[in-house]
Amino acid sequence: MEIAVIGSGAMGSLYGGTLAEAGHDVTLVDVWEEHVRTIEESGLRLTDDDGERAIPVRATTDPGTVSPPDLALVFVKSTQTDVALDGARPLLDERVDVLSLQNGLGNAEDIAGYVPERNVVAGVTTHGATLEGPGRVFHAGSGPTRIGRYFVDDDDRVDAIAGAFTAAGLPTTVSDAIRDDIWEKVLVNVGINAPTALARVENGALARTQEGRRVVEAAVHEAVAVARHEGCTIRDDIVDHVVDVAERTGTNASSMLQDVRAGRETEVERIHGAVVRRAARHDLAVPVNRTLADLVRLAQGA
Structure with a gap:
């Protein structure tokens, strides 16, 4: 080929x-x-x-x-x-x-x-x-x-x-069902990328701490509502799945954290930013994702 x-x-x-x-x-x-x-x-x-x-x-x-x-x-x-x-x-x-x-x-x-x-x-x-x-x-x-x-x-x-x-x-x-698969990976990114980039922690901190789990749950639940409004089928245990991914990749620095540390442009517009824009089409409120996106924009422009 x-x-x-x-x-x-x-x-x-x-x-x-x-x-x-x-x-x-x-x-x-x-x-x-x-x-x-x-x-x-x-x-x-x-x-x-x-x-x-x-x-x-x-x-x-x-x-x-x-x-x-x-x-x-x-x-x-x-x-x-x-x-x-x-x-x-x-x-x-x-x-x-x-x-x-x-x-x-x-x-x-x-x-x-x-x-x-x-x-x-x-x-x-x-x-x-x-x-x-x-x-x-x-x-x-x-x-x-x-x-x-x-x-x-x-x-x-x-x-x-x-x-x-x-x-x-x-x-x-x-x-x-590739659209569902893509959304599932986006939900993992939503739960892990901006929180780790902003807190400057490795993935495992989200699984080990109550604070990390609360942020994951809030961000992912908002994004799930958007995905379902777009006709996607999302597993009911998606938050547990995201936490499990964070735990299994515990020593990893997310790509967004690496980008923020290096002063590079992040993919926030295609992850949290995209969730915010698509939520607006469905008149859904996603304040956690909006805040995460805005904070990453500030961080990458600093």
Whole structure:
């Protein structure tokens, strides 16, 4: 399968490198010149349970040099989806399936501005990765991935993508309720990301303390009401699930906490901000999420 990875940071490099190692024709596309140059010169160095190895894979900063692939895999930060796809227009045509495994809400809708809706595939993954430096990725955690067509019914091409990922060591299933799956991951992000970023604590603090659990419960319950108004089916034990995720990833610093610490733009607009905007469409009050979003905006602008 010919695959272009748009946004080849930690997760994009993990997926792209793993798929290249399995024999697929992969090109990593990223704006970080040193990262791309290092991969081109000495391969992508991936560290996981099997140790460290260098994986030969093409990389470029210029999407215009990439022919339209079978699959474009989008891993840029969700706030950059539109900009990244606008720059990647040369490799997108009506035959290319485009898969988003990004955080947050609205990515599939953005992608549909560049390819037909029938080509949009969305998904969620529980894999974790850390970019340790130019051309160096650490596979921090493994887990299942679920994908599905966002606007139309699934088909053999989606089955083929899932099969290719699974054969490469990235276990993937096709979901017939991918919008519910995306919302469930958003609810996990709602409960963990802004609270940890603002309190400057690791995920486990939310599970260990009464204060943490109260914030999780308040934020998640608000967002569940929005999801259900949008027609999604949400598990009844979702708060317990979020707390369990926080406990299982207890020593992790959430991506939003990492961004705030580094002075980078966060994905708050696609998580808590998106919940606030969608709540307004349904005349729902979400004061906790509104406050969390405003405080993160202040923190990232400081």
